[in-house]
Amino acid sequence: MANNKEQRLPSHEEYLPHLAYDLVIFGFNGKQLKILILEYNNTGFFALPGGFVKRNEDVEEAVKRCLRERTGLDNIYLEQFFTFGSASRSRPDIMRTILEANDLQTDENYWMLNRFISIAHYALINFDEVHPTPDELSDSINWYAINELPTLMMDHQEITDKALEVLRENLDKKLIGMNLLPERFTMKDLQEVYEAILGKKVRRTTFQRKMLSKDFLTRHEKLFTGAAHKAPYLYSFKSQDDKGSQNKKAS
Amino acid sequence: MANNKEQRLPSHEEYLPHLAYDLVIFGFNGKQLKILILEYNNTGFFALPGGFVKRNEDVEEAVKRCLRERTGLDNIYLEQFFTFGSASRSRPDIMRTILEANDLQTDENYWMLNRFISIAHYALINFDEVHPTPDELSDSINWYAINELPTLMMDHQEITDKALEVLRENLDKKLIGMNLLPERFTMKDLQEVYEAILGKKVRRTTFQRKMLSKDFLTRHEKLFTGAAHKAPYLYSFKSQDDKGSQNKKAS
DNA sequence: TTCTATTGTCTCCAATAATTACAATAATTC
DNA sequence: GAATTATTGTAATTATTGGAGACAATAGAA
Numbered sequence: 001m002a003n004n005k006e007q008r009l010p011s012h013e014e015y016l017p018h019l020a021y022d023l024v025i026f027g028f029n030g031k032q033l034k035i036l037i038l039e040y041n042n043t044g045f046f047a048l049p050g051g052f053v054k055r056n057e058d059v060e061e062a063v064k065r066c067l068r069e070r071t072g073l074d075n076i077y078l079e080q081f082f083t084f085g086s087a088s089r090s091r092p093d094i095m096r097t098i099l100e101a102n103d104l105q106t107d108e109n110y111w112m113l114n115r116f117i118s119i120a121h122y123a124l125i126n127f128d129e130v131h132p133t134p135d136e137l138s139d140s141i142n143w144y145a146i147n148e149l150p151t152l153m154m155d156h157q158e159i160t161d162k163a164l165e166v167l168r169e170n171l172d173k174k175l176i177g178m179n180l181l182p183e184r185f186t187m188k189d190l191q192e193v194y195e196a197i198l199g200k201k202v203r204r205t206t207f208q209r210k211m212l213s214k215d216f217l218t219r220h221e222k223l224f225t226g227a228a229h230k231a232p233y234l235y236s237f238k239s240q241d242d243k244g245s246q247n248k249k250a251s
Numbered sequence: 252m253a254n255n256k257e258q259r260l261p262s263h264e265e266y267l268p269h270l271a272y273d274l275v276i277f278g279f280n281g282k283q284l285k286i287l288i289l290e291y292n293n294t295g296f297f298a299l300p301g302g303f304v305k306r307n308e309d310v311e312e313a314v315k316r317c318l319r320e321r322t323g324l325d326n327i328y329l330e331q332f333f334t335f336g337s338a339s340r341s342r343p344d345i346m347r348t349i350l351e352a353n354d355l356q357t358d359e360n361y362w363m364l365n366r367f368i369s370i371a372h373y374a375l376i377n378f379d380e381v382h383p384t385p386d387e388l389s390d391s392i393n394w395y396a397i398n399e400l401p402t403l404m405m406d407h408q409e410i411t412d413k414a415l416e417v418l419r420e421n422l423d424k425k426l427i428g429m430n431l432l433p434e435r436f437t438m439k440d441l442q443e444v445y446e447a448i449l450g451k452k453v454r455r456t457t458f459q460r461k462m463l464s465k466d467f468l469t470r471h472e473k474l475f476t477g478a479a480h481k482a483p484y485l486y487s488f489k490s491q492d493d494k495g496s497q498n499k500k501a502s
Numbered sequence: 503t504t505c506t507a508t509t510g511t512c513t514c515c516a517a518t519a520a521t522t523a524c525a526a527t528a529a530t531t532c
Numbered sequence: 533g534a535a536t537t538a539t540t541g542t543a544a545t546t547a548t549t550g551g552a553g554a555c556a557a558t559a560g561a562a
Contacts (some may be wrong), residue, residue, distance in 0.1 A: 016269050019368060059336025059368060083334045083370050085310025117270060117310060117370075119334050187509080206551060208510075228560035229508035438540085457520060459541075479529035480539035 012111045015052040020116040021063050022050040022084075022156065024163035025071065027127040027143060028180040030189070033196040034143040035160065036070065036132055037150065041139045042101040045094065046150045048159060049135065050118065063121050070141060072131040077124040077179035081166040082159075083117060089155045090115040102137055122163040124179035147199075164197075171197055175216065178237040186223055186232040187211065263362045266303040271367040272314050273301040273335075273407065275414035276322065278378035278394060279431040281440070284447040285394040286411065287321065287383055288401065292390045293352040296345065297401045299410060300386065301369065314372050321392060323382040328375040328430040332417040333410075334368060340406045341366040353388055373414040375430035398450075415448075422448055426467065429488040437474060437483040438462065 025036040038047050049070045053062040060078070067076050092113040099106045099113075106113065127143075134141040144150065146164060149157070170176060177193045191207050211217060216238050222231040276287040289298050300321045304313040311329070318327050343364040350357045350364075357364065378394075385392040395401065397415060400408070421427060428444045442458050462468060467489050473482040 016366075016368075018267050018270060053336070053368075055366070056338055058338050059334070061338075080334060083310070083331060085304070085370065087307055087309050087312075115267075115306070117267075117304075119336065119368075203551065204509085205511080205553085210550085212510095222559095224559075226560075227508080228506060228558095228562095230510080230558040231560095232509060454520070455540085456522085456542080461519085473528095475528075477529075478539080479531095479537060481527040481541080482529095483540060 014054060015111075016055055017111055018114055018116055019053050019059075020050055020118045021053065021059065021066070022048045022118050022120045022159055023063065023066060023070075024048060024120065024122040024160055025067070026122060026124050026163075026167065026180065027130065028193050028196060029127050029143070030192070031196075032145040033193075034127070034145050035149075036141055037144050037152070038134060038138040039140045039142070040098045040101065040137050043098055045098060045153045046156075047153050048156045049141070051135075059119055063119075067123055069135070070133055071125060072133065073125060073129060078121055079123075079166075079170075080119060080121045082162050083119045084155060084159060085117045086155075087115060089118070091154050094153055098137055118159070120159050120163065122167060124176060126180065126182055128182060167197060175237060184220060184234040184236050186234060188232060190235070265305055266362075267306055268362055269365055269367055270304050270310075271301055271369045272304065272310065272317070273299045273369050273371045273410055274314065274317060274321075275299060275371065275373040275411055276318070277373060277375050277414075277418065277431065278381065279444050279447060280378050280394070281443070282447075283396040284444075285378070285396050286400075287392055288395050288403070289385060289389040290391045290393070291349045291352065291388050294349055296349060296404045297407075298404050299407045300392070302386075310370055314370075318374055320386070321384055322376060323384065324376060324380060329372055330374075330417075330421075331370060331372045333413050334370045335406060335410060336368045337406075338366060340369070342405050345404055349388055369410070371410045371414065373418060375427060377431065377433060379433060418448060426488060435471060435485040435487050437485060439483060441486070 023036075027034050027036070036049060038049055039045070040047065049066060051062060051066045053059050057065075060080075063078060063080075064074075064076070067078065068074055095113050096106060099110070132141040132143070146160070149160065151157075152160065167176065171194065176197065177190050180193050181189055187208055190211060191202065191204065194207065195201055217235045218238050220234040220236060223234050224231045274287075278285050278287070287300060289300055290296070291298065300317060302313065302317045304310050308316075311331075314329060314331075315327070318329065319325055346364050347357060350361070383392040383394070397411070400411065402408075403411065418427065422445065427448065428441050431444050432440055438459050441462060442453065442455065445458065446452055468486045469489050471485040471487060474485050475482045
């Protein structure tokens with residue numbers, strides 16, 4: 001695994017210079033909202049997953065490639081939310097430390113030491129289906145609760161903060177919950193996703209009424225857990241096509 | 252004006268390759284929402300204003316530089332809204348036509364013929380204060396109502412559509428009207444800005460009540476236009492500091 | 503059978519927003 | 533100078549939404 005690192009390292013000719021992307025990959029373990037964080041080999045530097053764009057590749061394609069490599073999953077909910085373009089955000093000193101910790105000789109003009117603009121995206125995934133895989137320069141990739149993150153390098157904390165801010169804004173506009181939960185879930189599961197994202201409790205009765213009024217849930221059989229109380233219904237998200245089909249009497 | 256074009260043309264060494272920005276500059280003439288569109292010399296190509304980022308310059312700085320050059324104004328409301336990164340969006344054939352129409356010899360590898368990622372921004376300006384100025388490759392820059400745009404080159408119509416979409420989403424969140432109106436304005440002026448952005452009429456009484464309840468307007472003297480009816484009040488936007496000062500009894 | 507911990511739904515109430523109504527008023531007309 | 537006209541500002545009325553509590557239903561344990 002450590003032998004052919006030089007070969008797998010991105011080369012200058014293959015990628016667009018000065019352009020990168022970073023990924024805030026959100027998952028929900030049933031209790032907390034978490035994101036995937038890489039730790040670079042022998043440096044103590046923690047960072048968001050990210051990468052570079054091939055010279056003839058859509059930016060979105062490149063991001064999906066990274067997502068696939070880090071999670072083992074395809075067809076992941078993905079949204080671009082901001083491009084970080086300040087001249088001072090890049091830190092060649094840190095990048096050099098990382099490269100050298102991996103026994104990579106880098107001359108003064110090595111392209112990865114240059115300034116990079118980063119197109120930041122967030123992704124939402126089903127926690128249970130993921131198999132996190134570190135990249136070439138990292139020895140680990142792990143889930144961290146969003147309020148228990150290690151110190152992140154460069155501006156990655158700022159990127160994470162912005163991702164969470166945008167995620168909150170989108171919470172009622174887009175079907176966020178759909179992508180963080182398994183196929184079938186209880187109303188309580190859904191509520192806990194909302195609470196984890198918003199960082200505060202919401203009222204059970206109000207929440208339930210609001211969700212049911214939105215016409216995007218299908219109710220299924222009850223879930224019997226063995227607990228000594230009324231069993232909750234299971235729900236799934238309707239596909240867009242089915243929406244409103246209950247109400248269509250005449251057409 | 253046509254003599255030293257070569258010198259003023261952006262050079263490879265000065266700018267980051269493959270990275271551009273485009274600007275959707277909104278103005279309101281009292282009736283319609285308009286944007287500034289460039290027409291390139293002798294080509295019939297219409298485009299959004301835009302440019303490139305210097306190697307040691309913040310992206311935002313670069314965009315402000317362009318805004319200053321095209322409008323003559325400083326301190327303009329500016330917001331980044333999306334980065335367009337598809338591999339097929341760049342059109343070297345169109346770029347070559349534009350360069351050649353300006354009598355610029357360009358070899359096959361000239362950097363401006365390469366692929367570009369564009370970080371799109373929108374700006375809001377006071378229509379009356381602007382002095383639009385074309386760039387080096389254009390012979391005109393003009394206001395066009397958003398529903399009467401000429402055919403725009405490349406993906407510039409898509410960029411414009413997205414800008415308007417985001418502007419609408421932000422209409423109640425940010426002080427949009429402030430930046431499109433003169434210092435003092437009537438409630439009707441403000442309403443017309445909202446209607447132009449939303450593309451639909453809103454109710455006068457509801458609108459007035461909503462605006463007054465938001466605590467960001469200061470009421471001034473009445474405006475006597477000579478018309479045979481009740482004169483409306485003039486308003487201005489409060490500076491953020493003043494907000495709520497009316498209500499602060501004890502502190 | 504009783505008890506406990508939930509879940510699903512209903513009612514009541516407050517806050518917000520839509521709609522209508524109407525008085526105030528700046529200039530014009532007679 | 534009184535009646536007229538075209539607004540503007542605000543109050544009153546009605547409808548919609550959301551919050552908070554009440555309560556019946558119920559799956560299992562005691």
